[in-house]
């Protein structure tokens with residue numbers, strides 16, 4: 444039975460929390476190191492089946508709230524390869540750089556600001572080998588590539604370092620196609636690439652990651668109220684996917700630290716086990732981007748031409764994934780053993796329910812279990828059939844995957860006792876409590892337990 448839940452904010456537990464999450468992700472098929480069988484590739488991660496399902500649920504919930512459920516938002520799916528002129532206009536060619544120092548001996552590279560933050564201001568000694576560090580210089584983080592077969596005529600293009608510019612370059616197309624009235628927004632989910640000097644902290648800082656971004660076009664005089672509105676919308680979504688809001692802090696970025704395009708930025712920081720760091724950002728970009736791409740907007744009724752200003756709520760998908768995992772990770776004691784489980788909300792969990800026969804070598808149980816599995820799968824989609832190991836092991840596995848319900852077909856299901864015939868056991872992940880439910884009632888029972 445359920446005993447005390449461990450408070451994972453205590454020092455003892457946070458210290459190895461990251462290790463536990465990384466190993467759970469690997470063991471249960473959420474996330475693997477990129478190119479692993481060839482030794483791995485720093486800053487690249489592969490999502491396995493359950494990871495991809497969880498990631499898709501996070502993205503779908505974002506798209507639903509910010510695109511499908513609204514009537515002022517237009518979705519975009521722009522190309523990842525973009526012409527170099529885009530990145531010249533956006534300021535990335537000139538300014539998307541981090542300060543970097545290199546060790547003269549082992550040639551390891553470090554971000555100057557990270558060494559500073561780690562209390563070795565103006566560091567001269569390499570933290571890895573003790574060699575002498577060189578001068579700090581700016582390192583552009585964009586991945587460049589060549590388009591075209593012949594080296595001499597091939598044009599330089601960049602893998603996008605943010606999804607935002609794929610939205611801005613489609614501003615005119617969107618206005619011409621849909622004639623939206625201000626205020627309106629454009630939204631995109633997709634990959635972004637940055638040649639980070641020191642990718643670290645699991646999926647927190649990688650070289651290939653995914654973003655969910657909105658560019659919301661407004662009349663300039665409304666920017667403060669719009670900014671507050673979007674700040675609340677962002678917080679509402681974070682809470683809806685199960686991010687622990689007691690660990691989220693909205694930090695106003697001081698003027699001297701603002702990005703080149705921003706007039707005001709609020710970073711939502713999360714208390715990760717490795718420190719309080721950026722989760723998402725909200726920026727007031729003014730007319731920076733539309734000006735630089737020479738774009739404007741004409742009001743169709745008044746014929747007035749203006750350059751709308753932009754509020755940008757920007758979300759990292761992988762950081763959302765990590766914050767959801769860290770918020771859901773729980774340890775308790777059940778039946779005298781320490782148990783690890785993910786307290787994921789049913790609409791986010793990679794699999795809603797696992798269906799099992801009590802014993803997999805009893806054909807009559809297997810047949811009934813397959814029937815129940817088929818019925819549930821047709822209704823909910825995210826249903827797993829699990830007959831591996833004994834029932835205790837299955838519960839442990841499904842707890843670690845975050846499966847809210849385990850449905851077991853046993854001998855009472857097939858028996859003649861009218862109270863139990865055609866019933867199954869439904870075990871609840873968080874409490875371990877089990878109830879018997881009629882197969883004919885099972886779909887409604889599970890539906891009733893899924894909050895929005």
Ligand code: GAP
Nearest residue numbers: 605607647648649652722723724757758759762
């Ligand atoms: N368009 C604005 C923009 O890209 P950003 O703060 O550089 O702003 C937005 O990035 C979000 O993308 C961040 O809040 C973070 O969630 C995510 N992100 C940025 N760099 C990342 C990286 N190297 N690895 C994983 N996520 C990253």
